[in-house]
Amino acid sequence: MRIANQTTKAVDLVREALDKAKKFEDYHCFISMNEARALEKAREIDEKIARGEEVGRLAGVPYALKDNYLSPDGVTTAAAKMLDNFPAPITATAVKRIEAEGAIMIGRSNLDAYAHGSSTENSYFGPTKNAVDPTRVAGGSSGGSAVAVALGIVEFALGSDTGGSIRQPASYNGVYGIKPTYGTVSRYGVVAMASSTDTMGCFAQNADDVNLVMDVMAGKDAKDSTTLEKFWQPNLPETKGKKIGLISDFMGDGVDAEVAQGVKDYAAKLQKAGYEVEEVSIPMLKYGLAIYYIVQPAEVASNLSRYDGVRYGLRSEKAQDLDSLYQETRNEGFMPENKRRILIGNYVLSSGYFDAYYLKAQKARTLLIDAYRKTFEKFDALLCPVAPAPAFKFGEKTEDPLTMYMEDVMSVPQSLAGLPSISVPAGTTKNGLPIGAQLSAWRGNDQMLLSIAKAVEELS
Amino acid sequence: MEDYKITIGIECHVQLNTKTKLFSGVDNDAVDKEPNACVSPIDYALPGMLPVLNKAAVEKAIQAGLAMNCKINLVSRFDRKHYYYPDLPKGYQISQMYQPIIGAGVIHLPDGSDVKIEHAHMEEDAGKLTHNGNYSLVDLNRAGTPLIEIVSMPDIHSAAQARCYCEELHRLMIYAGVTNGDLYQGNMRFDVNISISKTDELGTRAEIKNLNSFRSVERAVEYEFKRQKALLEKGERVKQETRGWNDATGKTTPQRSKEEAQDYRYMPEPDVPPIVLEQDYVDQVAAKLPMMPMAYRELFDILNLDESEREAILNHPVLARGLAEACQKNAALSARIAHWFSGVLLAEENLDKDFGLATADELLELSEMVEKKELSSTGAKAVFIEMYDKKNTAKKPQVLAKEMNLLQENDADALNAIIDEVLAMPECAKAAADVRNGELKAIGFLVGQVMKKSQGKANPASLNELIKQKLQ
Numbered sequence: 001m002r003i004a005n006q007t008t009k010a011v012d013l014v015r016e017a018l019d020k021a022k023k024f025e026d027y028h029c030f031i032s033m034n035e036a037r038a039l040e041k042a043r044e045i046d047e048k049i050a051r052g053e054e055v056g057r058l059a060g061v062p063y064a065l066k067d068n069y070l071s072p073d074g075v076t077t078a079a080a081k082m083l084d085n086f087p088a089p090i091t092a093t094a095v096k097r098i099e100a101e102g103a104i105m106i107g108r109s110n111l112d113a114y115a116h117g118s119s120t121e122n123s124y125f126g127p128t129k130n131a132v133d134p135t136r137v138a139g140g141s142s143g144g145s146a147v148a149v150a151l152g153i154v155e156f157a158l159g160s161d162t163g164g165s166i167r168q169p170a171s172y173n174g175v176y177g178i179k180p181t182y183g184t185v186s187r188y189g190v191v192a193m194a195s196s197t198d199t200m201g202c203f204a205q206n207a208d209d210v211n212l213v214m215d216v217m218a219g220k221d222a223k224d225s226t227t228l229e230k231f232w233q234p235n236l237p238e239t240k241g242k243k244i245g246l247i248s249d250f251m252g253d254g255v256d257a258e259v260a261q262g263v264k265d266y267a268a269k270l271q272k273a274g275y276e277v278e279e280v281s282i283p284m285l286k287y288g289l290a291i292y293y294i295v296q297p298a299e300v301a302s303n304l305s306r307y308d309g310v311r312y313g314l315r316s317e318k319a320q321d322l323d324s325l326y327q328e329t330r331n332e333g334f335m336p337e338n339k340r341r342i343l344i345g346n347y348v349l350s351s352g353y354f355d356a357y358y359l360k361a362q363k364a365r366t367l368l369i370d371a372y373r374k375t376f377e378k379f380d381a382l383l384c385p386v387a388p389a390p391a392f393k394f395g396e397k398t399e400d401p402l403t404m405y406m407e408d409v410m411s412v413p414q415s416l417a418g419l420p421s422i423s424v425p426a427g428t429t430k431n432g433l434p435i436g437a438q439l440s441a442w443r444g445n446d447q448m449l450l451s452i453a454k455a456v457e458e459l460s
Numbered sequence: 461m462e463d464y465k466i467t468i469g470i471e472c473h474v475q476l477n478t479k480t481k482l483f484s485g486v487d488n489d490a491v492d493k494e495p496n497a498c499v500s501p502i503d504y505a506l507p508g509m510l511p512v513l514n515k516a517a518v519e520k521a522i523q524a525g526l527a528m529n530c531k532i533n534l535v536s537r538f539d540r541k542h543y544y545y546p547d548l549p550k551g552y553q554i555s556q557m558y559q560p561i562i563g564a565g566v567i568h569l570p571d572g573s574d575v576k577i578e579h580a581h582m583e584e585d586a587g588k589l590t591h592n593g594n595y596s597l598v599d600l601n602r603a604g605t606p607l608i609e610i611v612s613m614p615d616i617h618s619a620a621q622a623r624c625y626c627e628e629l630h631r632l633m634i635y636a637g638v639t640n641g642d643l644y645q646g647n648m649r650f651d652v653n654i655s656i657s658k659t660d661e662l663g664t665r666a667e668i669k670n671l672n673s674f675r676s677v678e679r680a681v682e683y684e685f686k687r688q689k690a691l692l693e694k695g696e697r698v699k700q701e702t703r704g705w706n707d708a709t710g711k712t713t714p715q716r717s718k719e720e721a722q723d724y725r726y727m728p729e730p731d732v733p734p735i736v737l738e739q740d741y742v743d744q745v746a747a748k749l750p751m752m753p754m755a756y757r758e759l760f761d762i763l764n765l766d767e768s769e770r771e772a773i774l775n776h777p778v779l780a781r782g783l784a785e786a787c788q789k790n791a792a793l794s795a796r797i798a799h800w801f802s803g804v805l806l807a808e809e810n811l812d813k814d815f816g817l818a819t820a821d822e823l824l825e826l827s828e829m830v831e832k833k834e835l836s837s838t839g840a841k842a843v844f845i846e847m848y849d850k851k852n853t854a855k856k857p858q859v860l861a862k863e864m865n866l867l868q869e870n871d872a873d874a875l876n877a878i879i880d881e882v883l884a885m886p887e888c889a890k891a892a893a894d895v896r897n898g899e900l901k902a903i904g905f906l907v908g909q910v911m912k913k914s915q916g917k918a919n920p921a922s923l924n925e926l927i928k929q930k931l932q
Contacts, residue, residue: 070508083507090501092508191507195730224510225733302540302727305551306505310598326544349542349725358727 001155001209003059006049010042010060010104017062017106020153027129027138029148030107031067032074038062038106045102057216059102064148064157067108068115068191071095078191079123080113082307082314082333092189093221094158094200101216109144109157113335114304115165115193117141118387118407121398122337131173132434136391139169142203146173149203156204156213162193163292164386164411166201167423171386171436174425176210176453177203179411181443182418183228184214186221194299195226197292197415207454210422211236211447231444236451244270244439244452245280245379250410256389262435263385266426266456270383273455280379284371287364288413293405294348294361295416300338301345307333340401369417376442381449384410386423386436410438420446424453464656464692466685467663468616470625470677471651474608474633475585476520477640482584482606483511483554483732490601491645499600505549510731513538517606518735520638521561521582522745524608527636527752528577528629530565534737538582538729543722546598547587555609556581557726561735562608567632568754569624570771576613583607602646608638614653614662619681623674626650630674631753635777643672650677654684655698663688664698668705668712680705683712756780759787763795769802778815779805785820786827793827800844810845818847826857833919839866868919875910875918875926882909883930895931903927 004010018035045060065071068078070088077083091099099105112122120128120143128138131150138147142159146169149157159166161179170177178201185200192198202213219230246267251260267277309315309329316328334342348357375382387407397404414421419440426437439449481488484502502509525532539557560581567575587603589596610629616622630648634641641647649672655665666688668680688698703712753774760770760783773779779801786794800823805815826843829835835843843861846852852860861867869875883892888909894902907923 070506076507078507086507088506088508090506090508187508188510189508223512225512225731298727299730302542302552302725305542305544306507306549308544308546308551310546311504311549312506322546346725349727351723351725354726362728 001061003061004045004049010045013060014038014042014062014104014106017154021107024151024153027147028126029109029128029144031077031079031110031125033107034073034105037073038104041104056102061103062106062154063103064107064109064145064154065105066111066142066145066159068111068160069095069158070189073105074108078114079111079125081124086313090189093186093223094217097217109148111144112141114338115141115160115162116337116341118168118404122335124335130391132432136393139172139391141165143169145203146170146175149175156202156209158202160190161199161201162197163296163415164408167386167411167421167438168407170203170423172391172434174434175203175205177423178210178214179421180214180446181420183226185217186224186227188221188223192303194296196299207450207457211450236447236454239448239451240274242380243276244381244383246277247382247384248279248281249285250384254388255385258429259385259389259435262426263437266437267383269456269459273459280375282371282375284368285413288368288416289409291361291364291416292412294357297341297345298349298358300341304342365416368413372417381452382440384438386411386438390429390433390435414440418443420449422449422453464658464689466617466656467614468622468681469614469653470612472610472629473649474639475647476517476606476638478514478516478520478606480514481604482514482517484604488605493601495599495601497601503600503604511554513732519745521608522742523636523749524633524638525562525580526746526749527632528565528567530577531563532742533561533563535734536561537734538732540727540729541724543724547589549603553584554729555583567628569628571624573621575615575625578611578613580608580610583609619678622681623678626674626677631774635750635752646672652677652680654681656685656688664700666698667702669702671705676705676707679710680712683710756784759784762791763798765798772802772806773798776815782820786824790824793824796827797823804841804844813848817853822847822857829857833870834868835861835866836868842866867917869914869917870919870922878910878913879927879930882906882913892931
């Protein structure tokens with residue numbers, strides 16, 4: 001990562017990023033740009049450097065901010081009409097920490113509205129195009145951030161991952177993406193999706209850059225009671241010889257042959273880099289998706305209750321009385337996918353169905369976590385694809401929500417268990433579409449995964 | 461014909477008097493503040509905001525639970541209760557549906573009956589709406605104030621007992637120090653569930669929501685009993701519904717029926733980790749818990765107070781504490797202090813006084829002065845009330861009495877001198893002669909004259925004797 005110093009000017013780094021953003025405007029990575037503020041901050045950093053002052057570990061590094069993080073720079077939309085013009089009065093903890101080290105936000109990146117989706121097609125502002133094949137989706141929900149890094153506009157970007165929203169777009173665009181252990185980075189100031197699996201992570205071009213950004217963001221935050229004490233270390237640990245399980249359940253039926261081959265090739269590289277790889281079956285994982293699409297919509301429905309048109313955000317012009325204020329505002333402000341999840345969520349939480357769906361799902365979630373715990377008694381890390389197939393065409397899956405949900409089948413089990421999981425580039429298909437390999441570990445072993453990925457990186 | 465038996469269960473919301481709100485660091489005391497002056501982004505549910513549990517509220521909840529002799533659950537959790545209303549910014553209230561912090565317990569009432577507590581849980585209060593014709597105003601000052609909701613078992617069987625329960629609950633919360641207890645400000649609010657039946661099987665209940673005075677609890681129960689009885693006697697059924705109380709008409713009116721009841725879609729609160737307590741910590745809180753009303757009642761037994769007098773004093777913890785201290789030091793002198801409290805200090809005109817100004821030692825000293833006849837009871841009352849004036853806080857009763865020229869003359873020589881003067885007065889000659897002739901009621905006139913001459917300081921009891929001796 002290029003950091004500003006005596007010879008590299010922050011202003012030049014930022015200008016270059018802004019120019020590239022303009023050049024790649026068609027990809028629609030960004031919902032809004034932060035040009036003036038970004039240049040102003042870059043100048044401040046250059047002045048500090050000139051005066052010989054301390055400037056931080058990310059000094060002058062331009063980055064893209066997923067537009068569900070609150071920050072007073074510009075407006076936070078969550079890609080939803082509901083928050084179309086919402087100036088945030090506070091700064092998310094993650095943003096505060098990144099910027100305290102000198103990083104400069106050049107723009108707010110596109111996402112599926114409220115992070116609901118796997119393609120960024122659910123954005124109120126229109127979809128983001130895939131960095132490799134613009135006729136295909138960027139993946140999602142953090143599609144804008146992934147593409148901004150893949151196109152080289154920025155060297156890192158922040159995202160959020162609730163069931164795969166960082167890992168899947170990272171794999172679709174051939175970059176690194178991390179979903180850390182639940183509680184590693186504060187959720188304070190990020191528009192909530194599903195609170196019990198929401199994690200804040202990032203995209204970058206290599207393992208070291210991911211490590212640096214995460215080291216800056218990680219750690220306890222008094223404003224988020226679910227954050228963990230900081231376990232992140234500046235340097236990656238030595239991991240040669242670790243035992244990695246290749247999840248056979250995610251290598252067969254329903255998985256694109258080229259994707260499976262890409263992951264197998266990655267396994268071979270792991271062995272070459274000094275790791276032990278062995279196949280493992282975890283039958284419980286196949287229930288992950290079913291559990292996730294009960295727990296997540298329930299939390300989504302709850303978290304979206306606050307958008308009622310009373311205090312901020314959209315208020316429908318059609319509102320006549322209290323009921324129509326709620327109905328019309330929520331009808332206009334939410335995208336169809338948002339509404340679908342609210343309906344499912346309210347359904348599984350309603351008194352007649354709570355036991356049959358929500359409670360059962362939570363029990364199954366406990367079994368899933370137990371299955372992981374047992375597996376990690378024998379293995380240090382697990383390997384599987386990020387998604388069953390490479391990036392798909394626009395509109396290919398929007399008609400059938402279920403096929404879209406299937407995109408998440410390999411990424412949600414880790415989310416439900418709070419495990420760290422990274423997406424690393426694992427070659428391409430014959431057509432040149434990126435394939436992503438996914439490495440997961442038990443809670444707290446995030447840096448082991450990055451160390452493994454780095455070892456493979458160093459082979460080439 | 462056998463009459464209907466009434467069965468009552470009461471839910472009481474108590475606002476805890478913590479410095480800050482339950483989940484935000486904002487001032488919890490909104491009395492006399494502008495609307496929406498005590499509101500943080502957490503309270504108005506800005507996107508991305510997360511609740512952070514206030515530890516002081518947890519401690520107060522534990523104190524409240526211990527005051528009700530309840531089991532404290534070492535693990536408790538929060539849940540979300542969903543409904544839409546403009547006074548509820550998040551669209552859900554953070555409450556404890558499944559694992560409350562306070563378990564079962566029992567409250568002993570002053571009337572000798574017991575009411576069991578089912579459980580009590582922590583939750584956050586909602587804001588307040590003011591309806592103005594075709595628009596409404598939202599004030600979120602109260603949104604996020606910590607509450608405990610205390611749920612009784614259906615152990616109450618009369619309007620008077622219902623009132624007694626609410627009053628005792630109020631005292632317990634005040635003594636535990638967990639609430640300001642101002643009913644007018646809504647610090648405690650009661651929901652009363654009432655059903656009537658002639659058999660052991662309970663009848664259909666109606667719930668009267670949001671009663672904010674003891675009197676309205678009592679009246680609402682009385683009204684409901686009559687209303688439900690009239691329905692049943694006409695052969696109709698009582699509907700299971702929520703009703704509101706109108707203080708002006710003295711009637712309850714339907715609000716929401718069972719069919720219209722909301723589905724709150726309860727869900728575990730993922731943003732607030734479970735409350736996990738150590739038994740040691742609970743024990744420490746228990747050890748620091750102040751003395752409760754029932755213990756005061758037992759202590760005051762020795763004073764033989766009227767029940768109404770005792771309860772009136774108990775309604776003011778500072779007086780109960782003062783009396784208890786006095787009682788423990790010298791019970792014989794303390795009944796008089798109790799009478800002063802209930803008869804003088806709790807009189808309308810003195811209610812604005814700072815009841816904490818006089819110490820138990822000073823009150824005992826004052827009582828002893830009466831005992832030793834250094835002060836008349838009238839004089840003592842005058843000194844007593846002066847003791848509650850800020851400017852007199854440094855002065856002992858002895859000093860005050862002297863300043864007020866109220867010390868009684870008990871010295872026989874001094875009194876005899878005055879008596880001689882009086883007897884020498886021409887206008888007293890007839891009365892003196894009458895007494896000499898055995899007409900003892902004339903002595904009153906002479907006593908009065910001596911009192912006048914001594915400017916009230918002579919002790920009338922000893923005067924009688926001294927005058928008689930002189931004239932016999």
